[in-house]
Amino acid sequence: MPDTVKHVGTPAESQLSLLPLLTLDCIILGFHEDQLRVLLLRWKGTQEWSLPGGPVRKDESVDAAAHRILKERTGLDQIFLQQFHVFGDVKRYEREEIREKLKHVVDPEKWYERAVSIGYYALVDYSKVTPMPDAFTEECQWWDIQEIPPLLFDHNHMIDAALRALRMQLSWQPIGYNLLPDQFTMPELQRLYEMILGRTLDPRNFQRKILALGIVDRLEARRKGGAHKAPYLYQFNKARYEALLTEGNLSFS
Structure with a gap:
């Protein structure tokens, strides 16, 4: 199709509500003292935890966005990164509950109605990571994978899905030498x-x-x-x- 021709859809299609946002969520895994650990963020002024993540910028690919987010949270450039699932249910979590819990951090009116999130897992050398919070959080730390608290959004479900993917990919991904x-x-x-x-x-x-x-x-x-x-x-x-x-x-x- 020539660049000058744009598909605008039928009148009915043009009136549909379009998906407002694409985000990433990253399950960063490390191995320390015989325990598999995951990196979590604690939101400012709360005891609420979530996975690292964020929106994809207009000028970057989704993989580039994932590498950027991971470097910001871990300080590492070279990370084994694997896209494992797209979380696209219409209702992924209780939006009003999230708005209330985090209203002192994010204006409730600025929460998007819906977002689709691409899940990545990252395998890192625990000893080389420098955990760093983002603009909305005040703590970034490792948690034993067996002691994860109830997380915001649908992030407990994401971790479970990442572990299932990891088990299935164990025979064809370099799991061992990325974690040890x-x-x-x-x-x-x-x-x-x-x-x-x-x-x-x-x-x-x-x-x-x-x-x-x-x-x-x-x-x-x-x-x-x-x-x-x-x-x-x-x-x-x-x-x-x-x-x-x-x-x-x-x-x-």
Whole structure:
């Protein structure tokens, strides 16, 4: 269609109410002290928490907007980012309840009638993140994924959906080396996958499976300072790991 020709629709279409806003919400995940954690924001003057997010600017792609928001909240440039779901129900949450809770932060008249949100999950090295609140919040901190409070909007539902997506994508996404430090123990790796899968794995079978896949290399060094025998440290063999991811053959079941 030539640039000078614009589709204006039928008279009936032109009278329809159009969707007012597109937003992003980001589930930022880190792994620390054998726990999977998610980054949350506390709104000013409240004990109300929510996920990081925001609107997409007119001059940026949705992926660029997600990277911008993540850098603003974490201080990191290079982040593994995956779009996992579009939240587009007509009624996603009780709008009047949100307006009342946050009326001292945002003018109730400025809340949009409806927004569709694109969900992203991000996998980060916990030790490298500097949590930073945004203009509407006064605290940004990590929460244990198993101890998340009731969140504003539909953000508890979003986290549940992100974890389901993560489990389904476990065999073809580089989950491990985006969440673990460069060197780790086999129990730490097992605990990470248990947290994602939501179930306990047999240690001997898990180690046998990992070693058979050839995705880790054992180092000569051991983890020191524990009460028990110091376990060996491992590193991912990224070439082998990524080859298996390409094949979709990285199964931990």
